[in-house]
Amino acid sequence: MRTRRDAPGLSGKSVVVVGATSGIGRATALRAAGGGAAVVLFARRSDALAALVERIRGNGGRAHAVTGDVARPGDLERLAAEAEATFGPIDVWITNAGVGSIGLFWEVPIDDHARVVATNLEGAMRGAHTALRRFVPRGSGVLVHTASVESVVPLAYQASYAATKAGLLSLTRSLRHELRLAGAGGVSVSAVLPWAVRTPFWRHAGNHAGRALRLPLMDEPELIADAVLRAAVAPRERVAVGWKARASLLAYRLAPRATARAAADLSHARLLQGAPSPPSSGAVHETMRDAATAAEEPRSRR
DSSP states (O other), rough: OOOSSSSSSSSTTTEEESSSHHHHHHHHHHHHTTOOOEEEEEEEEEEEEEHHHHHHHHHOOOEEEEEETTTTHHHHHHHHHHHHHHHOOOOOOEEEEOOOEEEEESSSSSHHHHHHHHHIIIIIHHHHHHHHHHHHHTTOOOEEEOOGGGGOOOTOOOHHHHHHHHHHHHHHHHHHHHHHHHTTTTTEEEEEEOBBBTTTTHHHHHHOOBBBBOOSSOHHHHHHHHHHHHHHHSSSSEEHHHHHHHHHHHHHHHHHHHHHHHHHHHHHHHHHHHHBBBOOTSSSOOOOOOOOOOSSGGGGGG
């Protein structure tokens, strides 16, 4: 199962992947297992988790699945307990679960916004709390958050999603300083900031805009997974993934107002080109019975 492209430096490590059944999380789990890590997979869909575990084990890897919801109190503590019971102390905790709802902020139901926050930010905070209470006393461990370019450059029609990603980057920065002040030098926290990625997210997002939204030149999830696992081995505060992410962040640093306006205009233009879409909460509140692989996302929508 191991290949030159799989995760170097993770052999023998115990890696928890939260939000593991599609897109970036799935690619990360496969890469980590291919690099010799023992992976513990967490998501809401039991069937997709079981299929992923079967694939990893069939290729000689080690995997264990835990079904749950990041927004439900107790589920992430149960995940950590099962991970430790199965593979020993957790070395790397990867936060990847995320949902979104597309539309003008005031036209998206407030319960959808609240659920986006509960999953993307509160869920990440619960995971960080669970992981760090294990890492800090032990003096080692790496926490990696899958953030977004929207942590810095928000897009129109994704207000609550952008807000959660900005919060995730701020959480990462604050935790790094708290760890420094606490003398926990062996514990690290990183945020990975990708551009738009070709995953089922776009099909599963809630939509109250009347049209589907997909951004151009989407990256493949494997590119992001590689960056996530590099951050797990050599942590940095913020990792921009790919030339589009790096260019966006540089442009924002040089001309923030113009860049933010251009990003909003891009989102608006792409929405006008999108296929008609009826009002839906998508997978914001409930899972969708859908393919687990990002490979089935049509490339024509890039």
